[in-house]
Amino acid sequence: MPRNLSKFIFFPLVFSQLNATKLSLLLVCCLSGLLSGCNDQESSRQTLQSIDNTEQHKDAQQTKAIAKSENDIRDAYINYLKHASKSDLSRADALNRLAAIEFKLSEELLLNSATEEAETKLANEKLNRTIELLETSIKDYPKAKHNDVTLYQLAKAYDQQDDYEQTHEALKQLAQDYPKSIYYLEAQFRLAEYAFSAKQYPQAEDKYTEIIIAKNNAVFYEKSLYKRGWARFKQEFYIEAADDFVQVINFNDFQQYEQLTASQRSLFDEYFRAMGLSFSYLGGAEPLNLYFKQTEHVNNLYYIYSSLSDTFLKQQRYNDAVTTLNSYIDQYPDSEFSAQASLKMVDIWKQAGFIEQRKAAFEQFYADYQPSSSYWLNKKSRYKKRYEMIKLALKNHILVETATYHKKYQQGKLPADFTRAERWYKNYLSHFYAYSRQDNIHFLFASLYLQHNDENLAYKHYQLAGFDEQIITNKDAAYQAITLADNLLAAAKNPKSQAVWLSRFIEPSILYAQQYPTDKHTIRVIARASEIAYSNKRFSDTIVLAELVISDKNSKLISNINMVRAHAYFQTKQYLAAEHSYFSLVNDQELSPKDKASATEGLALAIFYQGSRAAEQKEMQLAIEHYARISLLTPKSTTAASGLFDAIALSIQSEQWLPAIDYIKRFRKLYPLHKKSNDIAKKLSVAYLNSKQNIAAAKELEKLSSRENSKAYKMASLLKAAELYQTNNDTLSAIRSLKKYIKTYPQPFTPYFEAMYTLTQLYTETNELNKGLFWHKKILAADKRTPNSAKNDQAKFIASNAAIALARHENQRFSKVKLVRPLKKNLKRKKQSMLASVNYYARASSYGVAETATEATYAIATIYNDFSQALLTSEVPKHLNNDEQEQYLFLLEDQAFPFEEKAIEFYEVNLAYTQDDIYDQWIKKSHQALQHLFPIRYQREPKVEDFINVLH
Template identity: 85%
Template sequence: MPRNLSTLIFSKLNATKFWLLLVCCLSLLLSACNEKESSRQTLQNIDNAEQSKSRAQKKNIATSEGDIRDAYINYLKHASKSDLSRADALNRLAAIEFKLSEELLQSETAEAAQEKLANEKLNRTIELLETSIKDYPKAKHNDVTLYQLAKAYDQQGEYDQTHETLKLLAKGYPKSRYYLEAQFRLAEYAFSAKKYTLAEDKYTEIIIAKNNAVFYEKSLYKRGWSRFKQEFYIEAADDFVQAINFNDFQQYEQLSASQQSLFDEYFRAMGLSFSYLGGVEPLNLYFQQTEHVNNLYYIYSSLSDTFLKQQRYNDSVGTLNSYISQFPDSEFSAQASLKVVDIWKKSGFVEQRKKAFEQFYSNYQPTSSYWLNKKGRYKKRYEMISLALKNHILIETATYHKEYQKSNKLADFTRAERWYKNYLAHFSAYSRQDNIHFLFASLYLQHNMQELAYKHYKLAGFDEQTVTNKAAAYQVITLADKLLTDATNPESKAIWLNRLIEASTLYAQQYPTDEQAIKVIARASDAAYNNKRFDDTIHLAELVISNKSTKLINTINMVKAHAYFQTKEYLAAESSYFALMKTQELSAKDKSSATEGLALAIFYQGKSAVEQKEIPLAIEHYARISQLTPKSETAASGLFDAIALSIQSEQWLPAIDYIKRFRSLYPQHKNSNDIAKKLSVAYLNSKQDIAAAKELEKLSSHENSKEYKMASLLKAADLYQQNNDISSAVRSLKKYIKTYPQPFMPYFEAMYQLTQLYAQSNELNKSLFWHRRILSTDKKTPSSAKNERTNFIASNAAIALARQESRGFSTVKLVRPLKKNLKRKKQKMQASVNYYARASSYGVAETATEATYAIATIYNDFSQALLTSEVPKHLSDDEKEQYLFLLEDQAFPFEEKAIEFYEVNLAYTQDDIYDQWIKKSHQALQRLFPIRYKREPKVENFINVLH
């Protein structure tokens, strides 16, 4: 459209620079062309002064110009009108005033006073130039003065005066260098005044003029608008086409911003012209008759844009379709088709847009025949179209995907799937940038196509070993877990487990502090453990870096501990279980599991040490279970094994300590009796006999085995006896005798031991009691149950009782009352002889010789007792003598019996038996028979009697 003169040709700044240049040129021109020099040479002197001061005072330019200005003013005051130099002075002074005015107006700190001064100087400039024209109308260079005056008027805003001044310039100076510019300004004035015919003429004059390069294109374009305003649309189009061809525009994208602005303006004018002519048909006809037209597509596009602004959508689209049909292989046909899609989209016609896009995709997708030989030639265009196609496909996918999310209809799913596939077919390189795989995966997931959803989530979420989309990666893990759970055969399970582990590992490594990472590790490690992938379980669990103690983290650590155990990394398992036990937030169930796990981990360390024959280390492991987890099921077993190994390796004192700990911790344990046995063994081997005996004694009450109970009591008694603990030995033996009358042999031996113990403790009566019990038992026991030992014990018992009776026999003295004491002595003698005879009857050499000797001695003692007995006091001497003879008669048979028994003892020598009793018997015989053996003793009869 037409523009104001000042804004079309000059901006304020450009005008200022132009006028400054013009003033300088004008001054030089007038000075050089002046035919006569003033007689006073005043103007020349001023010019010379100006030049010299300019060289000498470069640092004080304002002062110099002020001096020059004052010199010109002074000159003009005295110069007459007839002085031709005065005209030059007027113009030079006007140039100085104009320059000062511009400098004041251009100052960044200009204030109201400065603006006022600038306007005064501008007015002074106009006044000087008007004076010059008025006083010297025939001056040779008045075209310059008029041009300068027109500019001053324009600067002052007096546009009518500017217009009139330019008319004078154009009319009076057709050969002036400012003629074309003055005509162009006059044309612009005419256009602004809507005098389009006049404007057309003036523009035409410029167009046909020579040397019109500066104003040719603008005049051509403005003439087109002048004709357009007169409704000469074809003629206007001719001018616009010539202006377009004159510019020979390159590709629009390669133009500068100012060139693009001009491009848009020209083609908009073309579009508007043909919109008034009726549209695309006149346009087609026009270009059929035009030989050369550049950028033809943009003319159709501009016409389409014009119709679009008028909301004539069908005409807008029809224009572009017409272009496509005429030029199907054109570089711009794809762009035209794309523009059709955009028109329908912007105008809100959904179905038309869909149809147009389908057509566009069919004809111009990257693998279409259209691009077969054009990708290289139209590389930029191809890239632009491809990018637009990609964006439109994104719209299609989003549209149908949203519809499917709302409707859940198969048709919407199918359409969305199709466009996702189309995108990936052509633009897979941009899929991550546009988040396509993630969106495509969510579509499949909604449609319950989980494996395809997994595939695209993985493409969206991972780039080899790097997570590229956190949300997609998490979905990969979730789906892998779901598909693992649903898998029905081992092969599928293995595949999905591998995928779950891999994705979870990468996710946790890249986002170790993410709140979802713990959940990911928990599920993956649990799945790995359940499928016996213990190394993977450990690796996953060790990705946890949180120091917090949460239920989920505790679960992970528990699984890790179990995995360490399964891989026989028992030390690591122990450490993990131990850490769990120290966790306050652990549930009772989990704490119990951790406790038992810790115990087992240590137990198997002990077992491993045993296998490697590191027995001390094994014992240490087994024993410390009860220190760390005394209430675990394994603790008792471990401690029991520590005891067994300690005994096996003869580490008696540690074994005793472990056994005591075992008893303290596990008093009701099923192995309690076995522990007591082991303790007794340890005590025995560590020379702690009394302690061993006590344990054996306890065992006799708790052990199930009768044989072991019997043996325990007997061994306890023996240990007590060996260590001189008589009372404890007696207690054990009595308990045995009371509890186990059978079998006969140990029972009989126990009674014998009691007799010995009581004798040792000088408890003779108790010893004799058990001697009698022995004989009583012996009497009731069949001979088949007896042996040499029982015969010895019985014989010994009889000897003991015989000795007791013998001592009683010895204590009875034959004194008054003689009859009574004689009776008592005979009874004691008989009892003693009977016990000795019984002792001898068992055929035990040791006791038989003693018994035989004792019987002989008793008889001899009785004989002597009779001979030395107290004589009754009432006897006379004769009676006394008679009494003594009678005593000798009574005593002699006993002496004879004594001799016979001594001789019996001597007979044992025939069996190579010779002990103290035989020796004593021999000695006794020597006393009784100084002359040896005058007669043979009647041994056999006595033996028979005794038996």
Template identity: 25%
Template structure:
């Protein structure tokens, strides 16, 4: 439906009036002053009335119809002629009334012609717009101005100026509330706002319309769109009340349960709107906040005959939206408010279906329980009274299905319960058992009656009613021929009686014991091929064993064990178990070992029995290994201990046997086997009391087998065991570091050394040697290299007692650090601007001088003389750097020569300092010292002062021999 459908003006009718109108315009223009009364505006309509004509009819006599061959072409021709005539009128100095009418009709024709063949002629629209605007401007009191404003809004819309169209329509409605077009304009403005999703504004305009008389043509549609606007604005309360107002206007005299019943109260043209109203009401109700009460909503309505339809529609909507619990709550609310309604049972079923589709099993079961409680009696009573039509049969089946689902769920729920209180668990199963009893009474002819009876027995058993459960099982096994597993029921009866025996009071024990025996005999006789028959017969032997009457138990079990007629292995297993256990209990381990050996391969599928048999066999084997060790058969003892460990599921025995096996392998120098067993021991028993001893033994084993890396890893682990003495941990850490280094694993060695230093900073010498090793492992002159050298120096300074060996290491580290400063100073080039680079070089030199002084201060001749040599060399290099420094480019000739002489003067003192440092170093020969640093100093002096030192070949030869 087109939202803006303006009233059309017939172009052909207007054109037919042109000849008379045009003649009258000319006449009126000539005599205008005489025709216009003073103070009264003249209109074409008033003039026509004075000529005996009405505004709707221009000819006095009837004009015969003219046959038109092509109506469309003729219409276009007439329309063009009309526009042409109106334009001529506008070009003349016509009377104001004539001009105004010409403006309006010309604009109307143009706006009509602008919309043709589905296309819009924007030029015509623009022309019409301009004409309407001129008309309003020139004739503000035009009698038909509401029409002009209406048409102008239409022109604005056609030209795409929607905002102007909306404002114009709203202005029309506000300025001309009595106009026939006011409501139309207001509605169309609201529609345009709604289309543009300006719901707040649209709602305001719709709201003005719905405040009027409901019989007003636009009222129902405005009410409908107002409701949707409020829904879009997320105002569900207002939307609900607005949709409800539409339904309340209907003359509904009886309850409406279907849409077809509702549509019967309205014309077919309103059917779609009414369908959408119900849908909107449902959406609005669904959008209301959680916890709202739909029953309260309907209770507040004075006339709510449509409530069944809305409940159903809302529930269906929520189902489609997959809001299953909300849908179920709507259906349940209906049932709660109208329990006797014809739809109550169906909505109860709908609620159950909603929970089913949503996967809310617990809620579904609860709803089914309510359904059973509410309707079971009536459904079953109707069936008994012979009213078993198709619908009732379906209901009975549904009731039965619900009942079985509830039973299965509640039974499984009780089985899954993890309540530690046995009494509470039994109460749960007792409740389930009562449900089974009621179900059996309700459906005695059910095809699954026997299966339900069996489950009834299960529930009784779990509830602690073992005697009653056994009686129920016996009835299923021997009285209900329809049950397909009677032997299982018979076995369940035996187990139930045995459970009763276990819990029986002293006064009941004899009766319970006889009941177990009778049930066992009855089962063995009735079901000779039952796979559990042998176990039932051997149960008495187990009872005797439990009473420590071992010889009597053996008297029953051993004959069964030797009976070759029994092909069922379970019988042999049971007999073997009882026999082996009876011998073991009497400490007859030789016989027990024989039977356990036979038993083990047959009980793979029975872990508990297998573990017990293996453990007892392992104990026997372990005791034999102890004897071999005592007799000096170490290799055989090691393997026997291993077998005991492999057999035993006991952690304690397995750990002891493994450790003992490793010790025996170590004794016989089987390093690989000893290491393998010890590794397994460490992995499997890290918290064993012998774990530390195993680590020590494993480390020694790796060392003896020339595997330093593996030994280092174990020693590293031992170093972290706080329970060990400090000396032991320190020695382990030391060994780990040395062995990693020995193995060539630099990274592991580095980490191990760092850990050792951090954990055991004393004794100092060990730590210093390790720091020196870390410095050697680092890249030369790197930050890491310097860090460890500095730590050596720092550690020596902090030492409480001097240590000459540590001081020597520290002196060497200090000299290495100084040499880094020396190289840094020498690398500082003297370049322009000389003042800046000279300052940098001087700071670097001072740092190097200080570092060399620190190294020299330790007093070790090799270090001191090397430091002094490097000091002199530092001065000499600086003097040389001064002479070779970059010269200012602007110096030429004598000025340059003078600058060079100045540099020589600056360099000379540093050469003198160098010579002095070398001389001090060489002078130490008088103290009987001759080192590489002193020899290097002498060679430097020969080069710097050849006149003084270059003629001493004998002295140099002597020095060389000393060196």
């Protein structure tokens, strides 16, 4: 049913359509100064006509004021109307113009007053004012020439107030009094609409008819024709109504429905719905067939049948709906829309829920309009879009058929359902193979065959569904294909078949793992495929598969994958990659002890072969590193000790002493009971010595001195150890080594003597005086019991130094004793110290070693001189009187003088060494002492006597 139009939504803005002569009234407002200046002087007030004479205002100097806004214009008209008389014909124009202004202002206020109550009130006031002005104009000037405009304005103002009765009356008067008005047809259309809304259908039909037959009716023709059809329909004139609806359809000359715009589709649907409704009241398809046999020209005939069918469908008259479409097909079998009508019948039965009817309708549709049918033989290109639409719909319906029978077969396992499902799958592939991937047909077809236990055909369709050359297009299908290939490989009986299925299993598995690395099935696929590939000696494929694992989780499957990958790397001599793989397995908690041991040995061997390869290529450093790494990563493997020993040997061969030392230490720590332990110890000492690690070398030598069988090696080891300790300031260790040597090896004499001498030096460094003196005495004792024939210069030098050391010690004691009371006791102590010191100095001098002889001679002289001075400065006994004290001092001088003389003589003996070109500090000091003791005689030739020998 069409909508009734209550508002003037189609009215033009007629208030701006006044005659050109009337529009000049606007200029009046521009002279508001003149109008406002009229006041009460009628004689001087200008009329509207004089204001309307625009020629008077060409000179800008004559213009006193210019209106600036519509309010100014409005005020000018109001002012004019205040003074204009009814006899002034221009007053009617002024009333209309002011009404137009007021109406416009009211519209603007209403448009902007959505939330402002005050503005809405003001708008209504202006609307009332508009109506008042227009009513006044009609009342005061009933025969005015342009009252049709005034009535049109008044109708619109009433309509704005929702006063439809007054609107109707204004339009009625306009149509009655002004049949030649430009608003006449619109007034008649509105009156027809009012009559239709009031259910006065005969009156509405008449007025619509008047518009339809009128001239210049283009604006209202189509709507009037359509509404007259409905007016006739309401009067049950269904054939006449159909005539109008057919006319309006033909008038539009609609294109294909799919090409229409949204607004055009709305009209299309409305008009055809009206046709369908009309013929539903006439009885349906038979009257429709008869009607169109008698109608010469009708556009879009199918849609009329379709609309009638839709009408029956809404009324749930399913059989009538289908019969209508069947009637169309019978009447027009070669029509462009015959297939569409047949398809619509299938949809109607489906919507109605009649399964068997839908099935039969679809079978008929498929038989008549499938892409290879005779219907499309010469129509595919002519009805290309329709063909594509029908083909798509057919495809969707076949999908429904396959799904229906497939599901029934799943539930009941009836052979008939399998046969039907298989048939429709094949039909689909026959017509729509290009869409099979899109609709997942191969996957579904494969699942049907799999449920039917036909693995070969299931594999075929899973393969088609899942793969497009080297790309997986359906993950689930690909997985199923891989699984079936595995099963069929296991079932293969001959080598040729096995080879085929092996490739069909492994290659898709690789693709699957590449494209879906994180899929839940990927790990199982890789695990199974890599195992099969390795067992069939396809090591490269094994590696490719295993390397596709990206999961960081620990699981038995991943462990197995890593194991076969490692073995495959090893088999292909990719030892570095094998190492990495085995390494990841060594700490894998998922591995059994047996597998872990296998991984450990594999890791060791992979590294060992890397070392061997590097050694063959003369890359010694790299070989050493590889050999050495084995013991770090797999210390308990059977290969580790051999690898480390090779690393040591190559390091020493390459004079890489520091690495060799590290490797030897590691070897001794890891393999202390190894059969090559002694050889390793010797290599370590050599490495230490060559790398200048003296302390470490000393320790190793010291250890070797206990383990070696050779006495000479043991002696040399101890002495070298002591030397190294001493060189590197490890005094305690040096002392320990020397003591061990002295205790163990008293022969031969010279190294024994040297060891003791070194020991005295070390005790001097440690400031252990008493221990040093002990070994000095040991030296002299050993020297005394050793025949001179066994002594060499070094032995004499050592003995001489030992005597000097002991003499110095006694000399210090001598110097500390002071000749104070009790004088006798202290004098005795001092003499004893003097004699002991002089004896040791004399012995030191007796060896004939110049370095010690000059010191000894100087020291003896100094001792005598010091003793002489000590006597002279000794404390005088208290019991002596002055004379006795004087006599006592004279006696002391007599006692002291011989010692001073001896001192001078020994100093002079030291000077004699200059004759042998010896002039050291002791000779120099001796000369200085002589200058001090005898300044007058310091240049005299010293008296040289063999005092030393005398002392001995």
